[in-house]
């Protein structure tokens with residue numbers, strides 16, 4: 206087996222805490238076995254536009270606790286459908302492959318989510334490119350792994366927001382609604398909701414009724430709890446309805462950005478339930494800042510595992526957490542597959558058992 210000497214690494218999609226920890230881990234573990242790591246700036250856009258940066262031990266020094274990505278990222282540019290002019294696209298994937306070859310890059314490590322995985326898989330299929338993926342996203346919406354890094358930090362931030370909303374809700378006898386991210390999956394809402402003691406948790410996986418939320422608020426009032434807290438995932442929807450779209454992002458393959466359900470819910474609860482209600486949209490705070498200890502550890506393990514896969518010459522795989530071990534799963538098994546919360550999820554059951562309302 207030919208030993209690989211140079212790898213490229215890029216970060217794709219929305220940023221998330223722990224990206225720098227993975228980059229650091231790849232560079233350090235790579236150095237230890239004689240591997241040179243080159244950084245590609247700004248995700249797949251930078252691969253097409255030939256934007257590179259060196260990644261030596263010095264370059265990654267001190268980045269473990271830093272949020273974001275030192276490489277930059279984008280959730281737009283897809284090399285197979287690349288924006289070349291206004292509303293005009295071309296397949297520039299061959300140029301991306303040439304750019305890799307010219308730098309002597311023999312394998313590409315993609316740190317990304319579902320969108321990045323699809324692109325990595327297309328490079329593997331069409332060019333037989335040696336790709337390895339590391340599962341990144343605050344949304345935890347990737348199949349094949351029990352955890353993506355970034356998720357733990359996001360739920361910790363959302364939990365703290367819920368703690369803070371509790372004290373003001375209690376003082377004013379109000380309903381407080383927190384809208385969290387997650388795209389079409391409810392992982393952030395479910396985990397933050399349970400950790401933050403929410404009374405209602407509204408998920409994309411379980412369409413909800415306003416009346417059910419109001420009933421929960423009233424039930425609590427009868428128990429002399431004059432305030433209630435609800436967490437709503439940005440992808441949650443009313444029974445028979447669709448998710449609320451906040452904006453359309455041109456040039457992004459997944460053009461839809463969700464958001465707005467929290468304010469709609471607040472208005473409905475206030476009008477129909479006749480109780481003062483406020484909504485907070487947590488937004489990009491969930492993606493910013495320093496990773497938790499859990500995410501730093503997971504990110505470090507993923508980085509080392511990616512280098513091990515390069516050393517073993519095993520490509521076309523995503524690093525995954527299974528039973529607290531890092532394993533390799535074929536990218537083709539996970540790319541393009543949804544990763545929603547199963548309805549019999551243990552945490553949904555536990556939450557129901559302690560009286561949490563899911564709006565159904």
Ligand SMILES: Nc1ncnc2c1ncn2[C@@H]1O[C@H](COP(=O)(O)OP(=O)(O)O)[C@@H](O)[C@H]1O
Nearest residue numbers: 218219280281282283317318319320321458459
């Ligand atoms: N359905 C899709 N098909 C092909 N490429 C996609 C798709 N969705 C997103 N992408 C591309 O994948 C990259 C990452 O996008 P995004 O989905 O936002 O992030 P993530 O990798 O975290 O899921 C971007 O370059 C984007 O253009």
Ligand SMILES: O=P(O)(O)OC[C@H]1O[C@](O)(COP(=O)(O)O)[C@@H](O)[C@@H]1O
Nearest residue numbers: 218219318342343344386387388463
């Ligand atoms: O940064 P943008 O374009 O507003 O995108 C927001 C979306 O990105 C996320 O924060 C992360 O999603 P990805 O991991 O797929 O990039 C979603 O939770 C949210 O819906």
Ligand SMILES: [Mg+2]
Nearest residue numbers: 218318319320
């Ligand atoms: Mg995604």
